[in-house]
Amino acid sequence: MAARLPPASERRLAAVLVLLLLVAVTAAAAAGERRGLSTRVEGPAARHRHAYAAMMYMGTPRDYEFYVAVRVMMRSLTRVRADADRVLIASADVPRDWVRAMTEEDGMRVVIVENLRNPYESNLGGINRRFKLTLNKLYAWTLVDYERVVMIDSDNIFLQNTDELFQCGQFCAVFINPCYFHTGLFVLQPSMDVFKGMLHDLDIGRENSDGADQGFLVGCYPDLLDKPIFHPPENGTKLNGTYRLPLGYQMDASYYYLKLHWHVPCGPNSVITFPSAPWFKPWYWWSWPILPLGLSWHKQRWDDLGYAAEIPVLLMEILMYIVIIAITRLARPGMTKLCYNRRPEKQNALVQSLIKMAAIVAMVAAYSIPFFVIPRTVHPIMGWSIYLFGALALSVLVINVFLLPPLDVLTTWLAVVSMLFVMAFPWYRDGIVRVLAIFGYAFCSAPFLWASLLRMMDSLQTMLERDPFFPRLGEPTQDTEFSKLY
Template identity: 60%
Template sequence: MDRMSAQMARLAFCIFLVAGICFSGANGAASPAKQSSKNAYATMMYMGTPRDYEFYVAIRVMLLSLIRLKVDADLLVIASKDVPQNWIRTLHEDGVIVKSVENIENPYSYRQGFNKRFTLTLNKLYAWTLVDYERVVMLDADNLFLQNTDELFQCGQFCATFINPCLFHTGLFVLQPSEKVFRRMLHEVSSLRSNRDGADQGFLVSYFDDLLDRPMFHPPVNGSKLDGLYRLPLGYQMDASYFYLKLKWRVPCGPNSVITFPSAPWLKPWYWWSWPVLPLGLSWHEQRFQTIGYGAEMPLILLESLFYLVTMAVSIIAFKGFHPSLSKLCLMKPEQGFLLYPNSLKLLVLTCMVGSYLLPFFLVPRTVHPVIGWGLYLLGSMSFGVVLKNAFLLPALPLFTPWLGIFGSLIAMAFPFYSNGIVRALSVGAYAFLAAPFVWWALTKVMSALDTLVEREALRVWGAGASSKFEPQSLLMKVC
């Protein structure tokens, strides 16, 4: 399937998903899994970050996608002891083996400039303690498997991919478990071996510092296992950023088996807001839909949607038949009121407008499908916008121009027929350039409407003689 067909297929998938088939999930085993293979795919899970739940969801999707690919290996999670027991039970039901471990203390965390999100990543070294297995493929949660990669178990004592010209990536690597190597690594950690980032990445790059000079891995046709260290072809760790430039799936070398997302933590593919900034995120959600589904988030999504719809209805009914201006703020005589400047009123309305776009963003469940997430966000911002319109008698088109601009930007970024990433970036930039004057026009119209509203209220309260008393820059008002 070429790129255009793939994009259209994903769009059809999104429509199918939003139509209501969101509650599917994977049925796993009823009891904890036990070792049944000589090889394993493993990942780690620990607590203490604001994104613990999201990574738990990502780990389930990744491991269950491996089951769908019919890998001939055990699936294993190295979990710190504080991982919630209900998460552990769910992993067991998925057919995943869970090994509980104590967190490895990170001595690099005391360095200036250390990123705290790397504090427990050295737990990845526990992969070398899985001595019941001949080979282990150690994974990060942000891997997207396109096909079975069991041939990796034929690699040597350590194998990794260089997605950076000089540094290999530890989001996927092959290892031969060894207690001796594990103890040596712990000693090197306690001795503060050179580590550029204080995480597992920097430590392993330093520990296997000659990997760049090792031969490229090619799986033996007879199925035998190799000895030594090897570089893995790029196709086992395709950096998703390559897609953003070329807008195509394939890299020119390697098996094109695994896509990785080594981006900023808040731009991982499972976050609904990352699409369409990260177009490949839809592929991750396809795998989630086929594995664990979205049933866990759907009750909250339905309740939130109902809240927004009720909010819009109530705002329309509540202000109908009442004088809606300034939301019960009434003009009073000087001796009865306090001073409120029109500019302060404009600042209040502007703050509410900004809040109407920010608040729904934080209320949407983080790991829902992007179409559902963006739809719920747009519904929420429209709901709060309707409240503002009715409360302050604001003109509808200027008030909702930013809303239309956001909707248009999603269309501009998601347009499926760009030839490459440069054209896509230029198109989005051109859209922003053309939309900016409309946003400015909308802002000035809203501010002008507020001036008109204040003057009209002065006439309503003080009568026809208000024009001689009213000063646009100073208005006496009081909360009723």
């Protein structure tokens, strides 16, 4: 018979065991916190068995633009009458007012999460570092309140209802690349076991071809290319297993630019994706008419959200440009004259070269400054109008400061306006004809632009050599007929 411990020893042993258990639970909770397992939900409770989910994190130069894009994309689901919840997986540093707008105005459920550590961060170079936190997309597997989830990127627009995707299996995705599926839209069955397995793969450093979510998920489902195409059962039952989705569920915008209309025969033409360079996403005002689909995106935003946040900024810019034009018309152009001297020995080649360089820099600035001060997500028609007005105002300033011929300076402005009309012409037969027309216009306008530049430089050189019109600093300015021409 085993010897019984004294009561005091039993109590000490029980206390030690309880302490060890508490330490183990605390360590497990801390480990879960470190690995991003802690979440909280804001917004309405789950109302459907299925959900469309998107992701948002902070730390890129374009956080606000993606915030607007997520809202427009989610509103497009309402437009097509999607019968599912809208869920946003948001990092904890997303601004509170953004979260409030998405929950109260858009009806989203917002799941606040801690960022998952990306062990492949060193593989991301340069501009690709904006993908560092895309592994937060793995949190979609923690949405166990739902039977199926369609995970979507913010650069998608829905053209028609896609609720049949909830009949797909445990994982389904589209191959817009011949070899790798695209993670801009995929179907999944939430599972904490799958999520924990993926966290384990992150810990051991599973192979990742691009250092972001797509390379990781391709490694998790390497045989998806060999799987059958998804066809929704007519009786509404859910399939099991993995499937490839038809191309119509992720129509790359480049398909449109070839024909200038949609022609994707594989599956329903349901979802447009814009996996283009960051500066040509459809929500930027300059994307139209360079890329015609930008206007379609902004039409949806106009109908759903409007542009109230950008209007005050645009009005301030308009007022600023009006003031610039008024000042340049009223003030005498004396700034340039301070650089000159009537004595020929002081008018050396270096000074002339510096003045010419200043004129060129000023003309470039006149066309570039308005581009960068306009709110990026404003409607293209408003954006281009303000840009052209701003470039005109600053060009007038350059004309008056450097006493340049107005028509030659404004040749570039007229060329930009004409180019916009050429690109926006709505009756091109296809994208190839449109590209040829744009190249033809550029080819024909290049000699005029070059000739205007040469005339401006000649005019400036003539000004520099006409000493009587440029007194030394401190001397009275002569009133001449020449100075009144402007």
